[in-house]
Amino acid sequence: MMVGKPSLRQVIAALKEAESICVPEGDNEGDSLNRLAPFLCDLDYEKFERAHLLAYDYARGPDGGADRRSLMALRRHGFPANLGPDQYDALRLAGSVQIGERSLDIGDPRSERTRISEQDAAKRDGLPRSSLAVLTVVADVALRDCGTRLQQLLSRYAVPYGR
Template sequence: MHPPLTIKDVVRAIKPLARIPRPDGDNEGDCINSDSIMRALSQKHREQVIRAEEVLHEYTRQLDGQPNRRAVNTLTRNGFSSFLNEDQYEPDRIVGRTTVEDWEIDISDPSNEPDDD
């Protein structure tokens, strides 16, 4: 097992997201790790997003999977507005986002609800 992540580790992983250009199309408000955005990104940018999502997920949760309030507050104090809470409709699911300049990255647990497609 590796040592716990620090805020410096997290900033190093998420800061590159600020330089990723928003793809053309009607995607204003979509998270950078949404399917619609990820499909339009270069391989390098997709890898940066995946890494950032993994690091944020690990950093913002306690070992039992519950939100790590101290970590979420530390992100916000360092200029990356963040929230992480229980889902209103799926109490076992944690939902949240972190803002990196013009982008938001979804740091929620996967949903157990079927898609509405």
């Protein structure tokens, strides 16, 4: 977190800069910039990180909740934004800022409890247990084989590792 709330001018400048981020080729249509961050070049990663930090801080009020005025200001400047309670964890804020064709996730990091709730929902929706196990193993292997940037990103957002 930053010390003090960033200005609207700073946030808009960072979001406009983030519009020029070149995403890697592949099947990533609809993926947020947060999901693509580990695959960005260093310069684009810095643009992403700056935009994310500023937008994250700007969208919150002094109490840590969503700041409706800030979200409306972003919308007025051409960056549709939303932030509200998460569907699975009412104590977690979920939301995003639209940057061109991509979105920037400005929600709170997911907790272990939220991840388990989402897995339970997948089971209810008919995804076989064996498929969940395979997905978990594939994710674990991918995490072990990744570079230091992904590990730093995971530790920064407090995502459970190795489960």
